[in-house]
Amino acid sequence: MSDSKKMGGKGDIPFRNPGWAGNTGEFDLTEDEVRGLDYVGTRPAGGGHPGAAATYPYMLTERTPDASLFQGPYLERYEKIRSRFPTAQGALLPTLNLAQEVRGHVSSDTMREVGALLGLSDAYVRGVASFYTMYNKREVGRFLIQVCTNISCNLCGGDEVMAAFLKHLDTEMGQTTPDGLFTVMEVECLAACGTPTAVQINSRYFENVTPDDVPAILERLRSEVG
Amino acid sequence: MAYPYTHEKEVRILSQGWGDPRTRTVEGWKALGGYTALEKALGMSRQEVIEEVKVSGLRGRGGAGFPTGIKWSFMPGEKKGPHYLCCNADESEPGTFKDRELLRWTPHQLIEGCLIGAYAIQAEHVFIYCRGEFFEATQVLARAVEEAYEAGYIGKNILGSGHDIDITVFAGAGAYICGEETALMNSIEGRRGLPRVKPPFPAAVGLFGKPTTINNVETLSSIPHILNNGGSWYRQWGTEKSPGTKLFCVSGHVRRPGNYELPLGFPLEELIYDVCGGFREGRSLKAVIPGGSSVPIMSAADCEGCTLDYEGVVEKGSMLGCASVIIMDDSTNIVKQVRRMVDFYAHESCGQCTPCREGTQWLARILLRIEKGRGTAEDLDTLLELGNQMTGTTICVLSDSAAAPVASSIQKFKDDYLALIRRGEKVGAA
Numbered sequence: 241m242s243d244s245k246k247m248g249g250k251g252d253i254p255f256r257n258p259g260w261a262g263n264t265g266e267f268d269l270t271e272d273e274v275r276g277l278d279y280v281g282t283r284p285a286g287g288g289h290p291g292a293a294a295t296y297p298y299m300l301t302e303r304t305p306d307a308s309l310f311q312g313p314y315l316e317r318y319e320k321i322r323s324r325f326p327t328a329q330g331a332l333l334p335t336l337n338l339a340q341e342v343r344g345h346v347s348s349d350t351m352r353e354v355g356a357l358l359g360l361s362d363a364y365v366r367g368v369a370s371f372y373t374m375y376n377k378r379e380v381g382r383f384l385i386q387v388c389t390n391i392s393c394n395l396c397g398g399d400e401v402m403a404a405f406l407k408h409l410d411t412e413m414g415q416t417t418p419d420g421l422f423t424v425m426e427v428e429c430l431a432a433c434g435t436p437t438a439v440q441i442n443s444r445y446f447e448n449v450t451p452d453d454v455p456a457i458l459e460r461l462r463s464e465v466g
Numbered sequence: 467m468a469y470p471y472t473h474e475k476e477v478r479i480l481s482q483g484w485g486d487p488r489t490r491t492v493e494g495w496k497a498l499g500g501y502t503a504l505e506k507a508l509g510m511s512r513q514e515v516i517e518e519v520k521v522s523g524l525r526g527r528g529g530a531g532f533p534t535g536i537k538w539s540f541m542p543g544e545k546k547g548p549h550y551l552c553c554n555a556d557e558s559e560p561g562t563f564k565d566r567e568l569l570r571w572t573p574h575q576l577i578e579g580c581l582i583g584a585y586a587i588q589a590e591h592v593f594i595y596c597r598g599e600f601f602e603a604t605q606v607l608a609r610a611v612e613e614a615y616e617a618g619y620i621g622k623n624i625l626g627s628g629h630d631i632d633i634t635v636f637a638g639a640g641a642y643i644c645g646e647e648t649a650l651m652n653s654i655e656g657r658r659g660l661p662r663v664k665p666p667f668p669a670a671v672g673l674f675g676k677p678t679t680i681n682n683v684e685t686l687s688s689i690p691h692i693l694n695n696g697g698s699w700y701r702q703w704g705t706e707k708s709p710g711t712k713l714f715c716v717s718g719h720v721r722r723p724g725n726y727e728l729p730l731g732f733p734l735e736e737l738i739y740d741v742c743g744g745f746r747e748g749r750s751l752k753a754v755i756p757g758g759s760s761v762p763i764m765s766a767a768d769c770e771g772c773t774l775d776y777e778g779v780v781e782k783g784s785m786l787g788c789a790s791v792i793i794m795d796d797s798t799n800i801v802k803q804v805r806r807m808v809d810f811y812a813h814e815s816c817g818q819c820t821p822c823r824e825g826t827q828w829l830a831r832i833l834l835r836i837e838k839g840r841g842t843a844e845d846l847d848t849l850l851e852l853g854n855q856m857t858g859t860t861i862c863v864l865s866d867s868a869a870a871p872v873a874s875s876i877q878k879f880k881d882d883y884l885a886l887i888r889r890g891e892k893v894g895a896a
Contacts, residue, residue, distance in 0.1 A: 292608035332656030374640030
């Protein structure tokens with residue numbers, strides 16, 4: 241591997257860890273193998289083992305904002321989650337996660353329903369839900385694009401990657417594009433500092449992202465929803 | 467192919483299986499000698515397990531560097547109710563990216579460490595608190611937990627020992643402060659992630675009010691190797707006070723950023739110029755943050771002769787923290803980067819202590835003013851005074867962490883601040 245390849249050599253953003261960016265970089269592996277998705281396989285909707293029931297991705301492309309809480313396999317998963325905690329309150333975060341997985345965001349109504357389920361007051365649930373940034377309090381685009389601009393990514397061009405997403409989508413930070421597909425936000429450190437810039441799109445990480453990669457990433461996302 | 471970047475000076479113990487998807491399975495982990503340490507530990511008394519960890523001198527890898535064996539020995543010997551072990555996988559300190567790799571490449575290493583830890587402190591339930599954003603890594607860990615349940619390593623009567631240990635993987639929802647151990651417990655209890663006043667310490671009153679120990683992912687991942695090979699084996703690396711290997715997360719302006727497992731006490735300059743390949747053409751070292759965004763910034767002069775162990779970095783006026791080395795070359799706008807870090811703390815302050823809630827916001831505003839060329843020389847005094855008021859005055863150390871880079875950067879890079887301030891004067895900014 242030559243030095244120039246290690247450096248990437250693109251203008252002001254020359255630092256490319258030979259890791260991966262949705263492409264697999266220097267790994268001799270498929271993307272799924274790098275992400276571990278081949279090992280995870282298709283997880284049962286009902287939750288598999290209760291010890292692992294609280295770990296499903298809860299930022300999805302498909303969501304049903306008016307679905308009821310919780311039915312079928314989701315009810316099964318909720319009950320498994322609940323069984324792991326000595327108090328109902330302990331299950332609050334995983335239950336909110338599950339609600340967001342189903343509905344795509346956690347509205348005031350959702351908070352009330354989750355509270356009723358766990359025997360907690362509406363105000364209490366609201367207090368907790370509002371503390372955590374990953375709960376979308378309103379509907380967001382089908383793809384929530386979160387660009388890290390914290391120090392390690394910032395040193396290597398995080399601001400420029402953010403600008404590129406906004407430019408190519410002709411949108412502003414926090415706004416959803418008119419087609420309802422994309423919402424772009426700034427995010428705090430994603431713990432992928434060795435592969436800057438890190439971008440989280442729904443439940444997936446993209447790493448080593450440069451402004452030049454942005455059109456291809458958007459193209460890929462668009463093709464995923466047809 | 468193995469992990470895409472390695473270096474001959476590395477001592478790969480924890481990171482041995484990284485880059486090989488087979489390591490994620492029970493079989494793959496066993497091929498690397500996995501689950502033998504668990505068997506061994508279950509054949510020892512709890513006291514002997516704790517003693518072995520004490521001998522190794524392993525220090526907590528989450529940032530504070532507290533000796534793990536001693537932490538475990540704080541747990542009550544006589545059991546009056548449930549005990550809990552929490553694994554802190556809420557990795558979110560800017561510059562840190564080691565736990566994610568441990569979770570997604572070697573989940574069984576962590577599970578084995580958790581089981582041994584739980585056995586040592588008489589916990590029947592382990593909660594692994596993964597940060598919410600780690601969807602991929604968390605699922606890999608979850609699948610590994612399921613597999614380990616199926617194989618009889620977790621659950622009732624593990625390996626026929628008569629001991630029951632459960633593991634639950636918990637996914638957070640985006641709050642840096644939940645990496646603070648008492649906030650983490652509050653979060654698992656379904657509360658806002660507010661740090662608790664100590665004492666009482668978690669070993670007395672912890673999760674759900676029960677005796678609890680909280681250990682970092684890297685700490686627990688080290689345990690199987692220490693049990694397998696013995697505490698004194700671990701001491702062949704590192705220094706007397708900081709034994710063993712450590713994952714160094716290097717980010718910023720070096721040619722080969724990444725995770726490198728090196729003996730503690732490794733020279734910082736060798737890390738920058740040899741392991742990480744130094745800087746791009748024509749650039750040179752300006753500053754280093756050696757332990758994640760919470761620790762004081764070091765100038766190039768501070769880096770000379772600095773060794774990366776807990777004591778060595780303190781000697782140079784900073785802290786090793788979780789060994790998240792952020793490296794900045796001479797193109798860096800220090801004021802902008804400090805402002806960005808402070809923005810982070812302002813966003814992540816839980817808001818319960820006034821000095822932090824208000825102080826982080828004011829630091830951010832004043833720094834932005836300076837960055838935009840509208841600052842005054844008095845602003846620097848105000849920043850330092852604010853920093854003073856924010857240090858040692860709050861329940862947890864988030865406030866101190868926000869103040870540290872500000873104070874140290876003003877001390878070491880005052881000219882950078884003054885240049886921006888003078889530029890403002892020149893253009894006559896209001």
